[in-house]
Amino acid sequence: MKKNTLAVIAVVVAAGIGGAWYMNRGAHAEGEGKNGPAGAAGAAQGPTTVNVAAPQRQDVGVDVAANGTVTPQQTVDLRPQTTSTIREVHIREGQFVKKGQLMFSLDDRSDRAAVAQAEAEVARGKANLADLERQYKRSQDLVAQKFLAQSAVDSLQSQVEAARAAVAASAASVRANQVSASYTTIRAPLSGRVGAINVYGGSLVQPATSLTTITQLDPIDVAFTLPESSLGALLAAQKAGKVAVQASTGGEAKPVTGELIFVDNTVDPTSGTIRVKAQFSNADGQLWPGQYVNTRVTVRTIQDAVVIPQNAIIINAYGTFVYVAEKDGTARQVPIVRQHAFGLNAAVTGLNGNEQVITEGKQNLRPGGKIKIAADAGPAAKPQGAPATKGGGA
Numbered sequence: 001m002k003k004n005t006l007a008v009i010a011v012v013v014a015a016g017i018g019g020a021w022y023m024n025r026g027a028h029a030e031g032e033g034k035n036g037p038a039g040a041a042g043a044a045q046g047p048t049t050v051n052v053a054a055p056q057r058q059d060v061g062v063d064v065a066a067n068g069t070v071t072p073q074q075t076v077d078l079r080p081q082t083t084s085t086i087r088e089v090h091i092r093e094g095q096f097v098k099k100g101q102l103m104f105s106l107d108d109r110s111d112r113a114a115v116a117q118a119e120a121e122v123a124r125g126k127a128n129l130a131d132l133e134r135q136y137k138r139s140q141d142l143v144a145q146k147f148l149a150q151s152a153v154d155s156l157q158s159q160v161e162a163a164r165a166a167v168a169a170s171a172a173s174v175r176a177n178q179v180s181a182s183y184t185t186i187r188a189p190l191s192g193r194v195g196a197i198n199v200y201g202g203s204l205v206q207p208a209t210s211l212t213t214i215t216q217l218d219p220i221d222v223a224f225t226l227p228e229s230s231l232g233a234l235l236a237a238q239k240a241g242k243v244a245v246q247a248s249t250g251g252e253a254k255p256v257t258g259e260l261i262f263v264d265n266t267v268d269p270t271s272g273t274i275r276v277k278a279q280f281s282n283a284d285g286q287l288w289p290g291q292y293v294n295t296r297v298t299v300r301t302i303q304d305a306v307v308i309p310q311n312a313i314i315i316n317a318y319g320t321f322v323y324v325a326e327k328d329g330t331a332r333q334v335p336i337v338r339q340h341a342f343g344l345n346a347a348v349t350g351l352n353g354n355e356q357v358i359t360e361g362k363q364n365l366r367p368g369g370k371i372k373i374a375a376d377a378g379p380a381a382k383p384q385g386a387p388a389t390k391g392g393g394a
Helices: 002-035 109-144 150-182 228-240
Strands: 048-053 056-072 075-078 084-089 102-106 185-187 192-194 212-215 220-227 244-248 256-263 273-280 292-309 314-316 319-325 331-335 337-342 345-349 357-360 371-373
Touching: 048 319, 056 228, 056 337, 109 150, 220 228, 220 292, 228 256, 228 273, 228 292, 244 273, 273 292, 292 337, 292 357
Parallel strands: 048 371
Antiparallel strands: 048 357, 056 220, 056 292, 075 212, 084 102, 102 185, 192 212, 220 273, 244 256, 244 292, 256 273, 292 345, 314 319, 319 331, 319 357, 337 345
């Protein structure tokens, strides 16, 4: 019984193998009849559709980005120099004032009285001096006629000199009282914007009382830090001329351009950064003290650089390269070096600038492979986002 069962199984397996061989042979023969020898049609592939872009030649600025803080060049906290009461406030909160403009008037009655008293002392001293000088002159005539002793003349001369000293002292007292009286009028020490006013007419003030603050807004500074790796390029750029700095407050505000004015003399060993400062013209008040801004410093400029889209660049274990579309419809691999990347573009070396760089479809390419430029790409697409003269972004 077992032998019969095994025989049946063997017959079924043999029949299956034979049927599979027959079907495979038939399909193979049909393929040869349609396409010739096997593998010839499978090996042949159509051209790869690609998009291309024409490199652009332009000056590219190498920028370093950092976060900064707007800092005024001058801020003054106004305080009285004497104890008195406010007679009148001549300015408003938030007002722009010019240097020398009257801001506060204090009660000056006692100071004016002190000045008048000192001036009266000067007048009395001058009158006394004039009388002594007349007496001294008459005494000299009497001595010449031998009607008066020389000792009397010497005494009058001493009195004249003492009177002159008294007049000089009284005049100095007048000036001192005038200085004290000048403290009763408080004027703006610089041009700027007035802050909150903390006193009103009739308020009692003393030297510890803060009246208000004045902050200079134009020009204004932006302070920020840069990594010490940028120090060499920054100093070289500063030595070559003015270093441009851009500051942006974000949103829809346009960036403003200023000039680097300060590089600190020491690198912070803890953070590895160096403090720098830029000055900006701020007539429109776009920058405000204490505001956070994004800054960009152009440390150098690559002259006449070849700029291509970054999506055309391929990086693998063998290096960095791009594919270039040849006139015969093939792709050529060109090694490049990326000098500086900014936005969607990059400045590179290794290209002449007149090639057609493949930007899309490159993942299916091999050196020498056939290509077909997409119809919607046109003859050559320009790099997107390329600036006219300088690039941005580190």
